[in-house]
Amino acid sequence: MKIAIHINGGRPDSWLAALPEALRAAGLGADVSVWAPGDAQADFAISWSPSPAFMAEQAAGLQALFSVGAGVDHILGVPGLPDSLPIIRVEDAGMGAQMAHYVSWAALRHLYGFDTLQAAQRERRWTSRLFAEADRCTVGVLGMGVLGEQVAATLDGLGFAVRGFSRSARDPQAYIPGVQHMDASHGLDAFLDGLNMLVLLAPLTRETQDLITLAVLRRTARPSYLINVARGALVVDSDLLAALDEGTLAGATLDVFRTEPLPESHPFWTHPKITVTPHISAKTVVSTSATQIAGKIAALTRGEAVSGVVDRSRGY
């Protein structure tokens, strides 16, 4: 069995170190190597943002293409992707906990005004904070997949009032206790109504691209707070700035952007109400992910079905 690693624009080292071991543990012998043009056909590939050249040479002969991240928009948009090639995402593998921590940090910072206190320290100013009650702060998580559910459960554990939204319905009897779930049948407006914080965790698809406009943000409580840990293209940048300027938003913590790295001239960098972090809210835990991928390769070679396969019609 031949497995190609193709982390376009990133470093393959840790995968090259972890994957052979994980495959051995799954009972598989395999030739694992970093893909180079002209290489022999691989059976499976592990990739981030595959190049058109890789697609042209390898895609048609692959049994499955694994994304090293939870999102797969970096794969689905690449020319030359065969319709029949299964795309398989990493499911959680430690990312949910990190993302829950990132969102908790951002939410607590905003709720208690901790940034203002840290700014006061820089002026040696003994001040106070506003009275804050998490249970009166309603946080909406847009996108209740594996990661969204973990974020929602963690915010619920911290005492926030939590609401989740996804396209499809959930069984309210079997759902996360304390978290209210809404779906397309309720409508997005019902979800947005009264939100004090909006957390974006939806996949980037044709439906979600440019979803977060000024009109959408105006549906939340005024002023609300935006946290984006999904994809930059969910948000219309100029509308976000307008929402901050008109007081619809009190601020935003953004981990993802339309162009990454965020260009030096982009107004988000210096906006006093925007916190910018460099797409770090959830780093792929390579060891855990390699074990998960090796297990799925073993299952596929036995002809079994695996979870995490992308539905091309939904785009995630």
Added chain:
Amino acid sequence: MKIAIHINGGRPDSWLAALPEALRAAGLGADVSVWAPGDAQADFAISWSPSPAFMAEQAAGLQALFSVGAGVDHILGVPGLPDSLPIIRVEDAGMGAQMAHYVSWAALRHLYGFDTLQAAQRERRWTSRLFAEADRCTVGVLGMGVLGEQVAATLDGLGFAVRGFSRSARDPQAYIPGVQHMDASHGLDAFLDGLNMLVLLAPLTRETQDLITLAVLRRTARPSYLINVARGALVVDSDLLAALDEGTLAGATLDVFRTEPLPESHPFWTHPKITVTPHISAKTVVSTSATQIAGKIAALTRGEAVSGVVDRSRGY
């Protein structure tokens, strides 16, 4: 019944507004007023940092003295306090949740290096973060009272490895799942051994004053992180600075200080590894606390025992 409010150095307004209502709800009619010298003897008093003059005029005739905070060191040290006067602290009343949020914010900030990321934003620098795993980060909570237990449970819920220490033993079968409890029989060194973060939540007593020395900090993992939400006098300031300078501590988030407000010339204000906040980690929720105090006054007048009475020999 006469009740005196005496918030020395603070504002009594919210207590004056909330307490009569809470007493009515508890079935008690009472004359509630802010104490002034020469006032008639009160039956109960609600106080922060009572003055010696108040003690001289009122203490001997009180049935009980209520602290408006969880700590009571601001009362026990005041001259003229009769040995027999019951001192009753506020128990939780919404403070535990706030403190758990404060400590979570500080712990996540340190674990993920979020302050470094915010500093990078000020330079428009797209950078990265260190790999962080909460379950490999052991946090010790020194002082497992009502507040300490809530902090420990919340950190456990976030995935940290949590250890608690208090003077007296707990039943391990009936304790917070996931939290390891240690007491005097294990010894403080066993508790400190391998700690990546140390959270101070102990009351200020003769035993805990100046407890946190350089020698104690050196017992933790190197480098560890200190979070103090208890009382400033638990820590020897110069030893904390020495621990930072020698690399025993990577940093500290401090909400409490020996002198408050922290004097403008104090080195903590400008130390690059110290975060200073102005004693805000848990604000007394007056409405909830007033209800709790009114309920206890009602119980005491019926001759019943109440919880939260300070043990003078322990000092808390």
